[in-house]
Amino acid sequence: MSLAAEPGTHKPLDIIESNEQLLATRKAHFPPTAVHYYQKPLHLVRAKGCNVYDEQGREYLDVIGGIVCISAGHNHPKIQQRMLAMIQNDEIQHTTTLYLNRYATRLAEKLAQAAPAGIDKVAFTNSGSEANEVALMAARHATGETTVMSLQHGYHGGTLGTLAHCGHASWRFKAQPVAHTVAALAPNCYRCPFKQEPTTCHLECATHVEETIQTTTHGKLAAFIAEPVMGVGGFITPPEAYFHQVAKIVKKYGAKYISDEVQTGAGRCGEAFLATKSMQIDADIITMAKGFGNGAAAGATLMRDEIAASLSGKFHFNTFAGDPFQAMQALTTMEIIEDEQLIENARAMGEYLIEQLKALQSRHPLIGDVRGRGLLIGVELVKDRITKDYATAETNQLMELTQERGVLIGKGGLFGNVVRIAPALSISRTQCDQLVQALDESLTVIEKSNA
Numbered sequence: 001m002s003l004a005a006e007p008g009t010h011k012p013l014d015i016i017e018s019n020e021q022l023l024a025t026r027k028a029h030f031p032p033t034a035v036h037y038y039q040k041p042l043h044l045v046r047a048k049g050c051n052v053y054d055e056q057g058r059e060y061l062d063v064i065g066g067i068v069c070i071s072a073g074h075n076h077p078k079i080q081q082r083m084l085a086m087i088q089n090d091e092i093q094h095t096t097t098l099y100l101n102r103y104a105t106r107l108a109e110k111l112a113q114a115a116p117a118g119i120d121k122v123a124f125t126n127s128g129s130e131a132n133e134v135a136l137m138a139a140r141h142a143t144g145e146t147t148v149m150s151l152q153h154g155y156h157g158g159t160l161g162t163l164a165h166c167g168h169a170s171w172r173f174k175a176q177p178v179a180h181t182v183a184a185l186a187p188n189c190y191r192c193p194f195k196q197e198p199t200t201c202h203l204e205c206a207t208h209v210e211e212t213i214q215t216t217t218h219g220k221l222a223a224f225i226a227e228p229v230m231g232v233g234g235f236i237t238p239p240e241a242y243f244h245q246v247a248k249i250v251k252k253y254g255a256k257y258i259s260d261e262v263q264t265g266a267g268r269c270g271e272a273f274l275a276t277k278s279m280q281i282d283a284d285i286i287t288m289a290k291g292f293g294n295g296a297a298a299g300a301t302l303m304r305d306e307i308a309a310s311l312s313g314k315f316h317f318n319t320f321a322g323d324p325f326q327a328m329q330a331l332t333t334m335e336i337i338e339d340e341q342l343i344e345n346a347r348a349m350g351e352y353l354i355e356q357l358k359a360l361q362s363r364h365p366l367i368g369d370v371r372g373r374g375l376l377i378g379v380e381l382v383k384d385r386i387t388k389d390y391a392t393a394e395t396n397q398l399m400e401l402t403q404e405r406g407v408l409i410g411k412g413g414l415f416g417n418v419v420r421i422a423p424a425l426s427i428s429r430t431q432c433d434q435l436v437q438a439l440d441e442s443l444t445v446i447e448k449s450n451a
């Protein structure tokens with residue numbers, strides 16, 4: 001269904017109309033760090049379910065949802081109705097944790113129910129970066145240690161503290177905070193740093209974590225932080241056993257294990273609301289954002305009671321954290337995920353997509369690897385399957401060609417050669433087919449032009 005024939009009834013204030021003007025004004029006033037997808041940047045103005053619409057009313061299947069932010073679907077009617085009701089009832093537009101608030105409190109209770117046993121305390125934030133800042137601060141405070149270990153190719157946010165644990169040179173700036181950080185090699189089975197095969201390896205990547213602690217720290221860690229699936233890194237999907245072994249190792253050296261579920265949380269992995277729980281990762285702290293608020297600026301740091309207890313006597317305040325509108329949207333998103341069985345759908349559609357994408361891999365030599373969990377799927381493009389040279393230019397071409405075919409994909413990886421697929425958890429089989437067809441046609445065009 002196209003929404004082109006139903007223009008909005010309200011006229012926004014004095015806004016810039018043409019895309020050319022928008023681009024020029026943006027260029028004049030946004031810093032150069034604000035990059036955009038597509039040679040001719042898209043101007044998306046409306047959205048419903050898994051679809052988004054540009055200013056001309058052209059419909060696109062959105063399989064990236066901002067950057068992995070849309071879980072319940074764009075403009076879900078239940079969220080819309082509750083937001084409208086809140087406004088119409090003159091419900092408090094802004095309040096803080098200094099006052100009682102029913103949405104944030106109920107949300108904390110619901111999150112604790114969804115978390116692994118023993119993780120019962122929730123601090124709200126406005127973003128994933130802030131959620132990780134709270135996690136790092138709490139781990140350092142609880143242990144009295146400063147060193148934090150992360151993974152190469154990992155990403156945990158754009159604030160100074162989190163950037164110190166960023167595994168991508170392109171995202172890091174010259175300014176670095178004074179904090180001891182170390183990073184272990186990424187558990188990337190497709191590009192194993194130890195040249196092993198997943199079926200026969202001995203998890204050398206996990207053993208390497210211990211060696212790194214022994215050789216680059218004073219023998220104690222405050223925290224180890226890792227994503228269950230490495231999002232910005234290109235949906236690198238380590239085996240579950242890696243996390244089990246690593247949790248044991250880092251805890252031996254005193255670390256709190258921080259599981260960064262900013263991308264993997266909110267049912268995206270198709271197993272449970274939190275991948276940390278379904279993968280049985282022995283985490284002490286779990287961070288969330290993105291799909292947790294279904295696009296609302298909501299983040300959360302879930303922590304074990306004893307870590308929270310170690311913070312007592314201190315104040316921590318975040319002006320907008322737990323804001324009623326954010327909290328209501330996150331709470332309603334959790335309800336929708338349950339009521340509409342979206343975790344089950346994420347699992348089924350994820351399996352279906354992996355199967356279809358593997359079939360594409362058998363026909364398209366550009367596809368080097370297909371991987372993921374649930375609806376967090378990476379398709380790594382390589383120039384040559386033996387040398388595994390990064391097909392960066394081809395991935396950019398694929399972005400443009402799929403957009404021409406009405407499908408918006410994402411990309412990631414240090415070299416920008418991994419297609420990222422993370423649609424709303426409600427995606428249908430027909431929409432999955434639409435995506436696969438757009439990829440198939442576009443890959444054929446690229447391969448022909450390179451022949």
Ligand SMILES: Cc1ncc(COP(=O)(O)O)c(C=O)c1O
Pocket residue numbers: 067126127128129130132155156157158227231232260261262263289290
């Ligand atoms: C795994 C992970 N952690 C943290 C963040 C930071 O979240 P935010 O951009 O909301 O600050 C991101 C953002 O991409 C992320 O992917």
